[in-house]
Amino acid sequence: MAQIEFEIEISLENKPAARDPVAETIQRDLLAKKGYDQVSKVRSGQYLRINLLADSEEKAKELITKMCNDLRIFNPVTQILNIINVNKV
Amino acid sequence: MAQIEFEIEISLENKPAARDPVAETIQRDLLAKKGYDQVSKVRSGQYLRINLLADSEEKAKELITKMCNDLRIFNPVTQILNIINVNKV
């Protein structure tokens, strides 16, 4: 079966209930102090963009999740993995 | 005029000349693990998700771009800023 190349963008962030000191500091000490008070919320994380071959979008997503787990790129105890975009190349 | 809340996702990546050791490491680990030869490319960066009020999507994008430039959220010598998504909340 012919495989398709996908480009997948993901973010790894602290769980919503957990604190995010990086984002808190950016918001408090940078944005707010410089007058950007339209900003109501900031969250931070790691961004990865991965190109891979898979049979389908579904399979591509599965593979990414498994890979991030296998390589311990993220720890499900404290982090969540968000798939932001999946594009065919 | 009533303002709308937008959620904007951005990524900050190194320019290719500045290299991307995080991605290089992930790729090296993938090779070592075997079984991940479907993955052809990895890029890494920083991820921020910012909620803000603006009159329109256009304005929201403008504001984010201005903010990132003004505050040097990215270092133009080595980094590229991508606005990944702009969503109404």
Place this chain on the structure above:
Amino acid sequence: MTIKIAVIQFPGANCDLDAVHVLNDVIGVETSLVWHNYFKEADFDGVVLPGGFSFGDYLRAGIIAAHSPALDEARVMLKDGRPIIGICNGFQILIEAEFLPGALLQNESLKFICKWVNIKVINNKTAFTHKMKQNEVLAIPIAHGEGRYFTDNLKELEENDQVVFRYSTETGNYESAANPNGSLDNIAGICNLEQNCIGLMPHPERASEAILSPKGTEHGRLFFDSMVEFIKRRIR
């Protein structure tokens, strides 16, 4: 007239007291620790931006501190030729505040590295290096996670004599093993065009007393002695 130096205390600075100790107790020059929001350039002849993790180094090392009012004050000093040194995090701040060109990226190994290294003096004309000899090799420790120097304009930097230090072996060679963090062309420290402002990743304040040096050297003192001498000449 007595010389007055300021060591700026940014939130999260942690080599601030070390710099104050060396300047006051070892070099013997009147030095105050100044909270970043209270810093007024008019009171000082020279300034040290110390190492540490200003604002946690969150987002990118040095970026948030670069927006501190202290940097607006320091910019006045930069313009009128007073000496400014950024050590480690201070270097990162000077880069992010665009006092100095380029970028400092995460170490190639992705790890924090704390280690004594050797650096070779490339430019001994600056406010902080004129007491050194050209090509002299100094033993100084590093301690950083984001110290990989990068610029897209290396040629200009070299032509303008802005490269001040390069990582080298003890005998002055540039092997890759001598480059601890993957810096472009082994660059460890640079200066501005006018040469009154330098930034470097290694910590001279940790290398200013023989008791702390593996080989009993005091190479770090040369930076501060140069600075004091430079100020004296300017005042005269």
Place this chain on the structure above:
Amino acid sequence: MTKVNLSGEEVNVEMTKEEFEKVKELLNREPTITELGGFDIMWSEHCSYKSSRPKLKLFEDAEKDYDYVLAGPGQDAGVIDIGDGYALAFRIESHNHPSAIEPYHGAATGIGGIIRDILCMGVRPIALLDPLRFGHLEGNPHSQWLFKYVVKGIADYGNCTGIPTIGGEVEFDRSFENNCLVNVACIGLGTIEDFEHAPSRAYNPGDYVVLMGGSTGRDGIHGVTFASRTLTEMSEADRPAVQIGDPFTKKMIIEATLEAVKTGYVRGLKDLGGGGLTCATSELTGDGNTGAKIELRKVFTGEPGMTSYEIMLSESQERMAFIVKPEGLETVLDVFKKYEMTFAVIGKTDDSKVLKVYDGEELVVNIPAKALSESPTFRRAEKRPDYLDHLLAQKTPEPTINLEEVIKKLIASENICSKEWVYRQYDHEVGVRSVVKCGEGDSGVLRIIGTDKFISASVGVNSKHCYLDPYEGAKGGLVEICGNVIANGAKPMAMVNCCNFGNPEIPESFWYFSKSVEGMNDFCRKLRIPIVGGNVSFYNEDEVSKTAIKATPQIMIVGLIQGYENIITLPFKQSGNDILIIGETKAELGGSEYHSVIHKLEGGTPPSVDEEKILARWNFLYELYQNKLIKANHDVNKGGFIITVAEMCFKNKFGADIDLTGYNFNNLRDDELLFSETVGRFIIETSPKDFGKIVDLAKMFKVSVNKIGVVKSKPEISIRGLSQIVNLNINQMKQLYDSTIPNLMEI
């Protein structure tokens, strides 16, 4: 988990039914849910030491029995007077369970917690140490993952707060595979005045209670839950099981706290750790014999809609509680404002001896201030494990490979090889105090700026020895760790310990704890070392195999050196000098690296300790130091004394001609002589001209000293006097020593 009935509803608690009854009896009524939560956490094993307390009573009262001890066990940290007006505080703590689940944040918040404990004493944290335990790295991605991120967590937190990590220890053993041990220690330095300014007590009615630091959130709330309905809208899965540390905020807390203490207006100080605000306020008032009225809604919360239960029990990191003199409130708050720290005046102390917490008009906590600390204790049964007889009887097989190969295997083994991979990631120099740095000596040596005094600190214990004999093993740990500071020229001043054991309800596990405590107690009383603090971590067991970890009573020693010229270092200094060994070698291969690396054996006869002999050797060494007779010193540890000699060759690329003909007076086999881990031995380098003097002194002190060789300039060790000639190339040995961990960790 126990189900109890609270005003008609079923509630899940950790405490036993009897404890619940005792709560009701203490209060003379049913507790509120917030109160019950407080009791549940404060009476937990972790906070109350209910299993260990009866046993720990064995220890001397250090504060009473040693005049230089300013604070002993029971305080947030031990504190000693080191002269010249300075006080030194130190403490060690475990963060095992959080780190086993989330190594990065678990280890980081462990550092955060131990820093707070030191800060509470009003002094500046100046050093960290980190004894660690993991499963074997080789072929084990899980252990590699834990190791990598624990080290990174410690590095990121310690480096950012500007506190150098000056030492530590790592052992790898199968029993720690799923339950790694992450112990962290911190040392603080201040003037005696600073220390006196900041007791962890609110002893004066009418003072303000001020909370400062990060916001109070829902992270880290555990304990009581309603069986029938959830406590909050959030499900358990939404809750972060592990807290996220924020070293930047911690750094600001350190600076703001120290500056506040310097104003002289702080009358009491307490960190918020386990049990959060409940624990802090009740201990401050309980220990101070006062009471307090707290207004809960003044507390700054990180998220809306938090219940009183959540606010009182949140264990959000990076918070401190201050007791402030009324006349100095403005001054103290100005300090917090300067550092842009969030703070709130949340209440006032009074003389009621009752802690009252109001949620608006509603009184949610109303308990005698001392009640929470009056947990019941348990007498646990203990039993020596049956398997020990079998283990102790194990015999060492006949040597099969040649000695050169064995030595090379040992020096490259995980437990002996260089730990540079770890300490390179730690800023071990910030503070400009580090004189003997990580990897350069047996202990970390720090100068005290403004004096000619130096402190030396070391931490560790041999878990394999303790597994075979916890009593002798704990004593052996003390011998080794004291030996480490003595090797650098220091005198041991005080000890703190961190007991890591299995489930105390299992008699075999409790036996290990009990025997270790007896060992520490006997040794410290005899050698006059005050025990000024400790920490107990039970329930360390492998969930998969249901077996306990190897007993690990970590020992930390702080020593003092008077004068720079009296610091002794490890590397050989000059070829032609004598190499002497202090102490005899016995056939004690039980629990040795030789047994485990070469023969895959865990048993045998482990080392035992003779306190008289140990003391004699220490006194002998002090005498040699006084007479300036020692050029280098390194205590003998894992792998035996040849490993020690090799390590002394490395730095200056020396070699050694070793001749053991005269040393084998106990008629040992080659492998016993070389690889026994008999404790309390030292290898010293001395000048040949002093040999006679040293031998005379040895006789006087009744110490066994033997010349076993000379330092030579060629980087090679040759050994004669065994059944085979042994030649080792130092460069190759160093290569083996250095590459093991990097090879295993960087794929």
